[in-house]
Amino acid sequence: MSTIITRRTLLAGAAATSVLPLTGARAQAPFGVGFVYVGPVGDHGWTWTHDQGRKAVEAAYGNKVKTSFIENVAEGPDAARAIRQLAQAGDKLIFTTSFGFMNPTIQVAKQFPKVFFEHATGYQRAENVATYNARFYEGRAVIGTIAGHMSKSGQAGYIASFPIPEVVMGINAFHLAAKKVNPNFKTKVIWASTWYDPAKEADAAKALIDQGCDIITQHTDSAAALQAAEQRGVYAFGQASDMKAFAPKAHLSAIVDDWSGYYVKRVKEAMDGSWKSGDVWGGIKDGMVKLAPYNDAVSPAARAAADELQKGIVSGTIHPFTGELKDQKGTLRLKAGETATDEVLSKMDWYVDGVQA
Amino acid sequence: MLEWRRRREPSKAMLYLSPLIAIGLTMLTGMLVFGAIGYDGLRAVTAIFITPLIEPQRWADLGVKAAPLIMIALGLAIGFRANVWNIGAEGQYVMGAIAGTGVALLTHDMTGWWILPAMALAGILGGAAYAAVPALLKVRLQVSEILTSLMLTYVAVQFLYYLVRGPWKDPDGFNFPQTKMFSGSQTLPAVAEGSLVHVGVPLAILLALIAWFVLSKTVAGYAVRVVGRAPAAARHGGFDANRVTWAVLLTGGGLAGLAGLLEAAGPFGQLTPQFPVGYGFTAIIVAFLGRLSPVGIVFGALVLAVTYVGGEIAQSTVRLPSAATGMFQALLLFFLLATDVLVRWRLAWKARPAKVAP
Numbered sequence: 227m228s229t230i231i232t233r234r235t236l237l238a239g240a241a242a243t244s245v246l247p248l249t250g251a252r253a254q255a256p257f258g259v260g261f262v263y264v265g266p267v268g269d270h271g272w273t274w275t276h277d278q279g280r281k282a283v284e285a286a287y288g289n290k291v292k293t294s295f296i297e298n299v300a301e302g303p304d305a306a307r308a309i310r311q312l313a314q315a316g317d318k319l320i321f322t323t324s325f326g327f328m329n330p331t332i333q334v335a336k337q338f339p340k341v342f343f344e345h346a347t348g349y350q351r352a353e354n355v356a357t358y359n360a361r362f363y364e365g366r367a368v369i370g371t372i373a374g375h376m377s378k379s380g381q382a383g384y385i386a387s388f389p390i391p392e393v394v395m396g397i398n399a400f401h402l403a404a405k406k407v408n409p410n411f412k413t414k415v416i417w418a419s420t421w422y423d424p425a426k427e428a429d430a431a432k433a434l435i436d437q438g439c440d441i442i443t444q445h446t447d448s449a450a451a452l453q454a455a456e457q458r459g460v461y462a463f464g465q466a467s468d469m470k471a472f473a474p475k476a477h478l479s480a481i482v483d484d485w486s487g488y489y490v491k492r493v494k495e496a497m498d499g500s501w502k503s504g505d506v507w508g509g510i511k512d513g514m515v516k517l518a519p520y521n522d523a524v525s526p527a528a529r530a531a532a533d534e535l536q537k538g539i540v541s542g543t544i545h546p547f548t549g550e551l552k553d554q555k556g557t558l559r560l561k562a563g564e565t566a567t568d569e570v571l572s573k574m575d576w577y578v579d580g581v582q583a
Numbered sequence: 584m585l586e587w588r589r590r591r592e593p594s595k596a597m598l599y600l601s602p603l604i605a606i607g608l609t610m611l612t613g614m615l616v617f618g619a620i621g622y623d624g625l626r627a628v629t630a631i632f633i634t635p636l637i638e639p640q641r642w643a644d645l646g647v648k649a650a651p652l653i654m655i656a657l658g659l660a661i662g663f664r665a666n667v668w669n670i671g672a673e674g675q676y677v678m679g680a681i682a683g684t685g686v687a688l689l690t691h692d693m694t695g696w697w698i699l700p701a702m703a704l705a706g707i708l709g710g711a712a713y714a715a716v717p718a719l720l721k722v723r724l725q726v727s728e729i730l731t732s733l734m735l736t737y738v739a740v741q742f743l744y745y746l747v748r749g750p751w752k753d754p755d756g757f758n759f760p761q762t763k764m765f766s767g768s769q770t771l772p773a774v775a776e777g778s779l780v781h782v783g784v785p786l787a788i789l790l791a792l793i794a795w796f797v798l799s800k801t802v803a804g805y806a807v808r809v810v811g812r813a814p815a816a817a818r819h820g821g822f823d824a825n826r827v828t829w830a831v832l833l834t835g836g837g838l839a840g841l842a843g844l845l846e847a848a849g850p851f852g853q854l855t856p857q858f859p860v861g862y863g864f865t866a867i868i869v870a871f872l873g874r875l876s877p878v879g880i881v882f883g884a885l886v887l888a889v890t891y892v893g894g895e896i897a898q899s900t901v902r903l904p905s906a907a908t909g910m911f912q913a914l915l916l917f918f919l920l921a922t923d924v925l926v927r928w929r930l931a932w933k934a935r936p937a938k939v940a941p
Contacts, residue, residue, distance in 0.1 A: 303850030
């Protein structure tokens, strides 16, 4: 009996032979992890710290993972395309590291239900979309304490980006800590309306120094304000990463973001199948927020106070937002002894007394 | 020795060949430059220029990216042909989106088929009204439209910032600078269920066909070309240059405004400060790459869309920096302007100097 080879069996045979080497390759294929960055990686600041996290993942898992990233992605539809591209390229876990990637992340996550997504600083989650953020306000309280000790004029200048809860709580945390040291402390805010614009940030720093501020701090990403402070002989703090190299004299310390631990842990969970959606908000205790080494200029009293505050935050005995707390209009926001819940923090849209925003 | 010789007539062949030569030179230069600084130059250029075209899943991205470029470039090309240099399409694009969003916010609690057309109409009128300012200044006071349209772009962007941070801020948006998300009746439908391609993409192609018809087959199109090429002849022929100026600026503004509204009601679904991404400026490259002809513009927009989409592929696969996309686009414009010399000039072997008789 002769075998009749139909087109269908032929096709099936061809499909089978072509599938075999593919599945063989897939068994050894590294686990794809993608990152979408809002800025260029550069050598300091927000995006750089996320890229350090990516490198930590590579260092931890070597050939088992393959990381890739797309930098300088505009917030909006372009982000959706970038995220989709990583998912289509086979990445199984994708970190999107800017608030403005929230809607695009949720949108793309719907199209790729088997891919896990992690969105930094957002509030929308899904079955396959987790959110994570760091309690930067704890770091703000530490540098606020140092500022209270180190400022002679009792005035700090604060270069802020956008009046979103994240930024507002940072301003309040900084000011409250400084006010504890110096009850007459003033914090002057300039809105740069950008996350990254060295020229604007430098101009804002100069304007604040002209108004009598002798401490500059910022919620924007470039080192321009530090350089302006260095030139004019006042103090400043680094943002997101240690920026001492830009201003050796002015740089008192910096709030350092460290995503490595979180990224390494989440990649492992995604690889072994235990990954679950959720919301992580880690602080100094979790190692997500760190303080850069203090400058030699920081006085012993300031060091002691800053270290004590860090210890208190880690052990849980001190919360940077503890009542009694009134806002600028005199409304009672926290009763005596009460600490702010995460919900109060994540919706904060009021300023404490003494902030000039 | 080679030398340049002026052609008797501009070369038709070169007119269409020079964009292709420019694309080829861009790829070659990019390959050499990125190869020289340690990347795999061939893979980089392949990722940017070829991969988006051969991977079907990228086609939707290309269409979505090309659609606003096509619409804006059509309007610009009509103006450029009439020697009217509207550089401020970006501002008209933003103003169109703002006007359309105004309708969206007013009708947020309503439903109905008429809402999207009303938004589109508002977008067209918004863009056209914004282009009327440079038109008025040019016709009445002979102020250069290059300056006024360009500077008005920054005004439009600041106005957008004011609206999304002030009166139009989403009350449920945690103080983030953004408007409410548009409702279902206010969002562009996709051409097919689950597709990324919204109806703005086929609309852009349709508009290109209409523009081609108007420019090449009607008296109005003829008037535009004559006013642009031979103003004196146009005056003798009874064509009113001022009327043409008005018409091309309003058309260009209206098309840019429509593109803005479609982008707001399509991929964005709301207005945010990140809304202006420079389509209005990129469309200038598209218009010239397409030789100011509507059909050419469709291809020109596709080439630019390829560089955007491919630039991201090159980042994640070859680890090219994001600045590479901008570099390739700039190279493209540079080589395009350079190779345009070939339209009017040609290279020829220098004739040997005649020997002097002894």
